[in-house]
Amino acid sequence: MQKRGLLFYFNIYRKILAQDLKSKMSYRADFIISTIGMIFTxxxxxxxxxxxxKNFPSIKGWGYYEMLFLYGFSLIALTPVQCFFDNNWNLRNHVYSGDFIKYCFRPINIFFYYMSEVFDIKGLGQFVFGSLVLGYAWNNINLGISITIIIKLIISLITASLFMIAIMNLAASTCFWLLNSGYIMVMVFRFKDYAKYPATIFNSGFKFIFTFIIPIAFIAYYPSLVFLRPDDIPVLTWLSPLIGILFFYISYLVWMKGAKSYSGTGS
Amino acid sequence: MNTRKYLTLTRAGMIEALQFKGAIFSIIIGNLVYLIMIYFLWKAIFASVDTTTVNGMTFEDTMIYLVLASALFYFMEMYLVWEMGRDIQSGKIILDIIKPMKYPIFKFFQLSGNFIMFFFITFLPTFIVVYIVTYGAIHLDYNILFFLVSVLLGLLINYFIDFFIGTICLYTESIWGINIMKEVIVLLLSGATIPIVFFPEPLKTVVYYLPFQAIYNSPLRLLIDYSMPFSERIEILGIQLFWLIIMILVSGSFWKISLKRITINGG
Structure with a gap:
């Protein structure tokens, strides 16, 4: 297979996306209710x-607005996994029923094609809400606005989002080896709810676990230190873009290994 | 009344629940991570104030409350909305409606096996661990009796709220959206995530007038608050009974009205 440029994939993505949106629009009520449900959460x-x-002044030295900053940041960072990688949730059914075989015969990257098939619009509600919370916190902490800080914000948001995408890829790919492993995804997906707390609340053992084993501390805590604790940024924060890319790449390799070893159901 | 047909359903549900060992395992692991999380979170929260009690709750009280609330949650969560929604979309629901048993009653006994299994798998072990770890904090006396009655009432209220929401699926195809809205509202307003005593004033009063607090907050208060006078205990049970009757009437009549408009798959 010859190498194709980014533009090629971008064009394909746009076309598949348009199809998906058209089919979604025929269930308009579902879209509205789902978006409201998302915002409720x-x-x-x-x-x-x-x-x-209202009851306590701070959490381990983290004030109200700083916690809201973490919360808003984590909501935005969790949007890409919701919007672009939602098809992971259906992987188990596709593999189980044998439908997955159709992706194996396309002349483009399986992972790319599979993920591009579903775009989850309700993630956009979360993005808007997250931006509002982040903006509100940003304003009250008086972080100010400059070109550098915006670039830093965008880079750290993209980095942070890679971690959750990688976690979900790994959780979904378990279904290539374990039958009906949906419960693993449900369990792992709940971990994202803990990303909004600063890792300083844990003792060193659990801080290690949530940094290196279940890396949810990278979804909001480590990247936020650039903005909230600019005098005391740990090395891990600087390394997080690299770790994020590496982690995502590993999850991609595992996912692809599962997809390549897929032999169908015989039907 | 012939009870054998009901007990057969209960038994089938118990056997079915045992089939999902992987799911049970992941629920236990997921719950463990959640408990570690709230332990460190509330420890950090309580570390930020000088007093040991806030709103009459110590750190220990809060932990006992939240740990038992999460254990109750796993045993009360029945995925009824999902089941009803899926059966409505596939049309399978008609097979259950034409059974010689009222549908709400059939569904309840079908799920009852699950309740019993999860009571023994999740709630009882958690309770025993909490009881031993915090030895002396929970008094075991006749309050156990009140607690058990209250749990049963809470379970029934939760069931009929779920049933009401599930019936809405007859009108809309958005199962995910409807379910997530219900889940968020119940979890927050029932005091399962934050004990209701911490709620600031206007909100607290409003929450006490809603049915959700009768699901988790009532049984937990009966179990933990040892000094509560007898009359107040009876009052709590009375309020639960009141909400149960209201929910049965509301869900039952909503179901009856909705049945007339079932048109799924030509059924």
Whole structure:
């Protein structure tokens, strides 16, 4: 197979996306209700912080607005996995029923083609809500706006999103080897809810676990230090783009290995 | 009344629940991570104040409350909305409706095996661990009796709320959206994520007038608050009974009205 440029894949993605959106639009009520449901989840997270901070002044030196910063940041960082990689959730059914074989016969990258098939619009509601929370926190912490800080923000958001995508790729790819492994995805997906807390609340053992084994501390905590604790940025924060890319690449390799070893159901 | 047909359903559900060993395992691991998370989170939260009690709750009280709430959650969560939604979309629901048993009752006994299994798999071990770890914090007395009655009432209220939401699936195809909205509202307003005593004032009063607090908050208060006078205990049970009757009436009549408009798959 000859090498194809980014533009080629971009064009294909656009075409598949248009098809997907057209089919989604025929279920307009579902789209509206799902988006409202998504925003409900986010608002409830916001209310939880509000209630806690009505009773307590801070959490281990992290104030109300700093916690909201982490929350907003994590919501935005979790948008790509929701929007672009949602088809991971269907992988288990495709593999189980044998439908997955159709992806193996396309002359383009299987991973790319599989993920491009579904674009989950309700993730956009989360993106908007996350941006509002982040903006609100940003304003109250007086971070100011400059070109450098915006570039830093974009890079750290992209980095952070890679971690959750990689976690979900790995969780989904278990279904190539374990039958009906949906419960692993459900379990792992819940971990994202813990990304909004600063890793300093843990003792060193669990901090290690949430940094290197279940790397949810990279979804909001480490990247946010660039903005919230600029005088004391750990090495891991600087390394996080590299670790993120590496982690994503590993998850991609595992996913592809599973897809390549897939032998269908025989039908 | 012939109870054998009901007990057969219960038994089938128990056997079915045992088939999903992987799922049970992941629920236990997922719950463990959640408990570690809230332990460190609330420890950090309580470390930020000088007093040991906030709103009459110590760190230990809060932990006992939240740990048992999460254990209750796993045993009360029945995925009824998902099941009803899927059966409605596939048309399979008609096979259950024409059974010689009222559909809400049939569904309840079908799920009852699950309740019993998860009571023994998740709630009881958690309770025993909490009881031993915090030896002396939970008094075992006649309050156990109140607790068990209250759990049963809470379970039934939760069931009929779920049934009401599941019936909405007859009108809309958005199972995910409807379910997530319900889940968020119930979890937050029932006090399962943050104990209701921490809620700031206008919100607290409002929440006490809603049915959701009767699901988790009522049984947990009966179990933990040892000094509660007898009359108040009876009052809590009375309020639960009140909500149960309301929910049965509302869900039952909503179901009856909705049945008339079932048109799925020509059924």
């Amino acid at each position: 986010n608002i409830s997270g916001f209310i939880s912080f509000w209630i806690i901070f």
